[in-house]
Amino acid sequence: MNRRNFLRSSAAATVGGLAVxxxxxxxxxxxxxxxxxxxxxxxxxQLFGGNDGLNTVIPLxxxxxxxxxxxxxxxxxxxxxxxxxxxxxxxxPSMGGLRELWDDGKLSIVQGVSYPEPNQSHxxxxxxxxxxxxxxxxxxxGWTGRYLxxxxxxxxxxxxxxxxxxxxxxxxxxxxxxxxxxxxxxxGVSINNTDDALSLVGNRYTDPVPASCVxxxxxxxxTVQRQTDLYGDVIExxxxxxxxxxxxxPTGSQPGASLGRALxxxxxxxxxxxxxxxxxxxxxxxxxxxxxxxxxxxxxxxHADLLQGLSNSIRAFQxxxxxxxLEDRVLGMTFSEFGRRIVGNASQGTDHGTAQPMFxxxxxxxxxxxGTNPVIPGNTTTNTNLAMQYDYRSVYxxxxxxxxCLNTEQLNDVLLETFxxxxxVDPGGCxxxxxxEANQQAGEDLLSAYPNPFVERTTxxxxxxxxxxxxxVFNEQGQLVRTILNRTLPAGNHTADADLGDLQTGVYYVRxxxxxxxxxxxxxxVR
Numbered sequence: 001m002n003r004r005n006f007l008r009s010s011a012a013a014t015v016g017g018l019a020v021x022x023x024x025x026x027x028x029x030x031x032x033x034x035x036x037x038x039x040x041x042x043x044x045x046q047l048f049g050g051n052d053g054l055n056t057v058i059p060l061x062x063x064x065x066x067x068x069x070x071x072x073x074x075x076x077x078x079x080x081x082x083x084x085x086x087x088x089x090x091x092x093p094s095m096g097g098l099r100e101l102w103d104d105g106k107l108s109i110v111q112g113v114s115y116p117e118p119n120q121s122h123x124x125x126x127x128x129x130x131x132x133x134x135x136x137x138x139x140x141x142g143w144t145g146r147y148l149x150x151x152x153x154x155x156x157x158x159x160x161x162x163x164x165x166x167x168x169x170x171x172x173x174x175x176x177x178x179x180x181x182x183x184x185x186x187x188g189v190s191i192n193n194t195d196d197a198l199s200l201v202g203n204r205y206t207d208p209v210p211a212s213c214v215x216x217x218x219x220x221x222x223t224v225q226r227q228t229d230l231y232g233d234v235i236e237x238x239x240x241x242x243x244x245x246x247x248x249x250p251t252g253s254q255p256g257a258s259l260g261r262a263l264x265x266x267x268x269x270x271x272x273x274x275x276x277x278x279x280x281x282x283x284x285x286x287x288x289x290x291x292x293x294x295x296x297x298x299x300x301x302x303h304a305d306l307l308q309g310l311s312n313s314i315r316a317f318q319x320x321x322x323x324x325x326l327e328d329r330v331l332g333m334t335f336s337e338f339g340r341r342i343v344g345n346a347s348q349g350t351d352h353g354t355a356q357p358m359f360x361x362x363x364x365x366x367x368x369x370x371g372t373n374p375v376i377p378g379n380t381t382t383n384t385n386l387a388m389q390y391d392y393r394s395v396y397x398x399x400x401x402x403x404x405c406l407n408t409e410q411l412n413d414v415l416l417e418t419f420x421x422x423x424x425v426d427p428g429g430c431x432x433x434x435x436x437e438a439n440q441q442a443g444e445d446l447l448s449a450y451p452n453p454f455v456e457r458t459t460x461x462x463x464x465x466x467x468x469x470x471x472x473v474f475n476e477q478g479q480l481v482r483t484i485l486n487r488t489l490p491a492g493n494h495t496a497d498a499d500l501g502d503l504q505t506g507v508y509y510v511r512x513x514x515x516x517x518x519x520x521x522x523x524x525x526v527r
Contacts (some may be wrong), residue, residue, distance in 0.1 A: 006131070035333055039167035039275060039329065040404060041330045042332075042404070043331070044144070044334075045333070045334045045335075046281070047286050048126075048282055048285060048336070049338055051340070052073075052286075052303060053353075055292075058075060058080050059373035060087075060373075061088040062373065065380070070350070071344065072293075073293050079093045080092075080245065081099045083099065083102055092303075094306045096311065096312075098314065098315065098359065100315055101314070105366060109358075109370030111369060111370065112374055113391075114388035115388065116135065116388075118135065118355075120338060120352040120354070128337075130142050130177055131280050140179070142187075143396055144169065144179050144180055145181045145185075145187045147278075147400060148182070149185075149520060150410060154445070156185060165230075166274045166275045166276050167276050169188025170280070171188060171189070173261070176190050187394060200413050234274065234515045235269065241271060243504070244264055245323040248315040248319050249312075255305040257311055260312070263313050263316070263317040264317070266279045266281065268323060268414040271324045271326060283306065283310055285302065286303075288302055288303050289350070293348055315391060328364065331470050332359075333359065333399065338354055340353040341353040342384050344396055351382075353459055355386040358392075365424060365425060366425065370390070370422060374389075394421060400414060400415070402426070402427040447463075447519045448462075448521065449461070453525065453526045455527065456499070457497060458500070459495055460498050462494055464494060464514045465514055467489075467513070468487070468493035468513075469489045469494075469512070470514075471483070471512050472484065473509070475507075475508055475509075482500065482502060500525060503525060504525070505526055506524075508522075509523065
């Protein structure tokens with residue numbers, strides 16, 4: 001990966017005017033004197049294209065009906081991989097790796113995941129799953145982005161720092177999507193490999209900036225470059241540890257080799273000492289409208305290769321974590337933008353559907369299957385979709401509550417409304433609010449609102465370091481609805497009354513900017 005592409009794909013490339021502290025020996029010492037044994041990591045595996053759940057987690061108790069409605073793609077019953085304890089449910093025959101995790105008690109299956117009024121457009125459905133929104137709401141923040149800004153409330157100003165010298169999130173093998181953003185700010189960096197130094201030291205400019213308006217823009221570019229350089233330094237330092245021990249990763253032309261490389265990098269960086277909270281990887285190709293299976297053998301074909309690559313890569317990753325004694329710190333989950341229809345099409349494929357199974361993996365999952373096999377109606381047509389059993393945000397709520405140990409108030413703040421957590425992750429070992437509080441202390445808490453939720457008006461309390469101060473309120477669509485304050489203020493603590501009685505009930509965001517510092521807080525207007 002060349003330095004220009006790293007700069008373009010990093011979080012810093014989307015943020016201007018940052019106050020960046022120098023990167024020196026305290027940060028290196030913070031990396032070397034690793035004290036993150038109790039911290040937790042989430043690895044998200046995204047399946048682009050819409051995975052066919054009925055050929056992934058196969059309901060054997062409805063096999064006769066499936067034979068009637070999808071003979072073009074159905075897996076032969078004798079080839080389905082059995083799951084111990086689930087006589088009526090099995091996995092695609094290419095998913096031996098995940099079946100091993102099931103046998104080891106490291107796999108959880110959630111059936112029928114969707115949301116009300118599901119969207120079947122790839123782009124919109126992907127945005128919905130990444131942002132955690134309702135079908136009719138467009139959000140400009142991702143669910144993991146909101147979690148990270150909740151933990152590190154002043155990011156990106158003042159980062160990296162001795163308390164958090166590492167990227168909050170790392171996207172491996174792709175660009176930063178909406179899921180890892182918060183109100184236009186990327187909450188992490190994107191990398192494609194760890195072989196490149198990721199350092200811009202040789203391109204550091206020291207010439208004086210001109211006094212014209214160009215000078216300010218040039219300063220911003222240099223600041224962005226320097227923050228990118230800082231994260232490149234720590235990523236390179238972690239990668240040089242050369243931690244990987246598993247020999248199970250797919251390689252060369254084997255199915256899933258790209259995903260395997262990405263997960264191998266994730267294991268390497270966790271082992272190398274990064275305090276990064278979230279890693280995001282992906283695998284594409286699941287839009288199987290045609291040739292999903294080979295006509296002569298339904299256990300082979302495009303979908304079989306995809307599932308084999310997914311299964312083997314996750315199995316290798318878990319093996320690596322076990323060999324590195326890191327299993328208890330890492331939780332993984334998969335998702336796609338939707339499932340596919342019950343009825344197969346004439347091209348030996350399947351069309352866009354709704355509900356899908358999701359997998360969670362790791363030593364801390366509650367093993368087993370949540371939900372029941374999907375119901376296949378006897379009067380199924382080409383338009384019939386699988387019924388929703390669980391809202392996808394309930395899966396997110398489970399991860400946030402039982403893995404990242406958020407309390408109810410924090411959980412509702414991140415997900416923007418209340419969703420019932422599911423019994424998917426063992427909550428044992430949560431350290432109460434201690435980790436959260438420590439993270440909060442790593443960033444300056446500059447902005448708050450009380451009351452919140454509010455009915456007509458709320459009071460904004462904020463700290464300014466002197467100079468221009470801007471307070472703005474945005475709606476869920478990212479549109480500016482009110483400017484509360486825009487003037488120069490002396491350094492210190494201040495308050496401002498926000499009369500929002502004319503606005504509709506719902507979620508809003510208040511944003512404060514004071515020079516290079518900025519902070520965003522959620523507001524909830526109720527009746």
